[in-house]
Amino acid sequence: MAKALPIMFQGTNSDVGKSVLVTAFCRIFVQDGHKTAPFKSQNMALNSYITVNGKEIGRAQGVQAEAAGIQATTDMNPILIKPNSLNESQIVVHGKPYKNMEAGIYRKEFFLTGLELIQESLAILSENYERIVIEGAGSPAEINLNDRELVNMRVARMANAPVILIGDIEKGGVFASLVGTLQLMEPEDRDRVIGVIINKFRGDVRLLESGLTWLEEYTGKPVLGVIPYMKNLNIDAEDSVILNQYTAIPNPEKELDIAVIQYPRISNFTDVDPFFAESDCHVRFITKAEQLQNPDLVILPGSKNTSEDMLFLRKSGLAPKIVELRQKKQSVIVGICGGYQMLGEEIQDPFAMESQHQAMEGLHLLPIQTTITKEKTTVLSDGMLELYGKSFSVTGYEIHMGETEVDGGCKGLIETKGRTDGCKTADEKIIGTYFHGIFHNDEFRGELLNQIRHTKGLAPIQQRVSFNQLREESFDRLADHVRGHVKLDLIEQKMKEFQKRRIMQ
Structure with a gap:
């Protein structure tokens, strides 16, 4: 050497x-x-x-x-x-x-x-x-x-x-x-x-x-x-200790309120980093039910232990609050990786790869079933994302040990290399994907935020930041x-x- x-x-x-x-x-x-x-x-x-x-x-x-x-x-x-x-x-x-x-x-x-x-x-x-x-x-x-x-x-x-x-x-x-x-x-x-x-x-x-x-x-x-x-x-943070510096309180000076669910085993929370660079967005990290309130966008990020973090959502009272937001149909709810799995009907872990819970009930917001497998998927991914009547070329990466099946009544989100990733409801208010880094795609992120602005009666922002250039x-x-x-x-x-x-x- x-x-x-x-x-x-x-x-x-x-x-x-x-x-x-x-x-x-x-x-x-x-x-x-x-x-x-x-x-x-x-x-x-x-x-x-x-x-x-x-x-x-x-x-x-x-x-x-x-x-x-x-x-x-x-x-x-x-x-x-x-x-x-x-x-x-x-x-x-x-x-x-x-x-x-x-x-x-x-x-x-x-x-x-x-x-x-x-x-x-x-x-x-x-x-x-x-x-x-x-x-x-x-x-x-x-x-x-x-x-x-x-x-x-x-x-x-x-x-x-x-x-x-x-x-x-x-x-x-x-x-x-x-x-x-x-x-x-x-x-x-x-x-x-x-x-x-x-x-x-x-x-x-x-x-x-x-x-x-x-x-x-x-x-x-x-x-x-x-x-x-x-x-x-x-620049991406390495450790969740940095999350302690963020507030859980909405900022009335910002037009869009984004709530990120901070469960105990949160992983790859850097997925939400691009929102910090957007002038109209306020990002908060939520650990308690009373903190959630009525955000415009709710993000369920990745998790190293989906079943245990799903249990946290129930014990903390966050699970019924998220379901209640869905019933109001005002918030857009996005689940990424483990968060995607939580949006479904059930998470099964027959080999106890992540926890001792062989089956954990999900939030029932997407018609999907997930089984935790012995093999981990780690891959760079790309594809075409369909949302709001538009197509977006997106890239990202996948890290998961689960396989998710769509039971029906739900449209796929991303077409990638001969398969379909993710799921969305007919009204496109509930979105799930295995793609980490999905919000780093500037065109898609801009359209998502402008759609939320439209529902609030706000004018669109035509020129948003290029996050990769910003990095x-x-x-x-x-x-x-x-x-x-x-x-x-x-x-x-x-x-x-x-x-x-x-x-x-």
């Missing part, structure tokens, strides 16, 4: 901005002429990304590959962990389900296998790229887990990568978290840290300067940057923002000095 020059980003805890900074540096290095790839050895996430050959990896690594201008491969995320209950997760190895395992068993039985997978992927990336930008997970100071961890300092040692430690000042206690994390590292690992970055800063940086001076003197590590908080990034602009905007607030020359110098020092040792 001598070809590529690696750099690793670790954090004092989860949600400090590791994924975003890796995305930024992938773009920065490419802008500076280096063929660059992202890497995360082991990702625990329910937001997935489908590679061009139909394999499943963490969404963050797919997005980072896009920022680097390359196609994502499973070598960029060889191990994906998808929790499907409190104690058990589906282990995805090189894009395909390996087996369901409990955490303790995974640590005990998978460790050596994981090491081998990581070594192989790092070797492949190192042979094919000039830079590897590596993302850690959680914190490297989880001393109770470090003996068998597969994602932080052990990976840094395997890749011979210097480490930049990130602290999130927005959470408070950033100096304590940075100092504490460094002190809990083994000396060899602490020596690997070439500096720290303070992320999500708000305010006057001059008020921080005395603290930065103290931090450098106390730890001996340079502060490589203080990055101000960046709004409206339009590309966001990558550049993010790179410019980070470039302007880090000491990039010093980072480059320390990366190269670290490699020279390691070679001399």
Whole structure:
């Protein structure tokens, strides 16, 4: 692994901005002429990304590959962990389900296998790229887990990568978290840290300067940057923890109210990201029945455990509220993947692939029956979507373990490669599909929103945003923002000095 020059980003805890900074540096290095790839050895996430050959990896690594201008491969995320209950997760190895395992068993039985997978992927990336930008997970100071961890300092040692430690000042206690994390590292690992970055800063940086001076003197590590908080990034989030920042309250200043049902095992919620970029839309995430009210559009997103999340809808009182909205025939209701399955009559899980519920009653809003199967479908899809008397060319991706049959009285939604995907009612108020990314299709999304506007007596918006163009602009905007607030020359110098020092040792 001598070809590529690696750099690793670790954090004092989860949600400090590791994924975003890796995305930024992938773009920065490419802008500076280096063929660059992202890497995360082991990702625990329910937001997935489908590679061009139909394999499943963490969404963050797919997005980072896009920022680097390359196609994502499973070598960029060889191990994906998808929790499907409190104690058990589906282990995805090189894009395909390996087996369901409990955490303790995974640590005990998978460790050596994981090491081998990581070594192989790092070797492949190192042979094919000039830079590897590596993302850690959680914190490297989880001393109770470090003996068998597969994602932080052990990976840094395997890749011979210097480490930049990130602290999130927005959470408070950033100096304590940075100092504490460094002190809990083994000396060899602490020596690997070439500096720290303070992320999500708000305010006057001059008020921080005395603290930065103290931090450098106390730890001996340079502060490589203080990055101000960046709004409206339009880059996919990796973890559902970000949903905590969104409101459940309607915004009267926005003309269209969009309610997204946030069940406990929500997955691929980035499907709704394009609505955040629309000037007339307010997106809210709903967990309680009383929050639902009377939205114009209700979205039931994907789920890692459809039966359990369907049970949540019933126990929370959301299920009858959604049915009540259908009876009023005012709201458009769209179900995607697991949300599509919930709109039907019943979800059967005869092999207990997702839960112990062999049969779970759905919302009875579409005449469909779903059976959870042993084989997972992971594929990039395209087709022609028929809605509102118009045809739309759409692309998306599918990740599901269920097969859904339409019982009748329901028209298909998308014609794709000799089969029909999805289902819609005659009045086109209830729509279901397996296509993730369906709202990323600008023409379809615009027509959907304008149809809703028409029912409310509002004039259509003729020129809406191009979300894919917006994403590309966001990558550049993010790179410019980070470039302007880090000491990039010093980072480059320390990366190269670290490699020279390691070679001399």
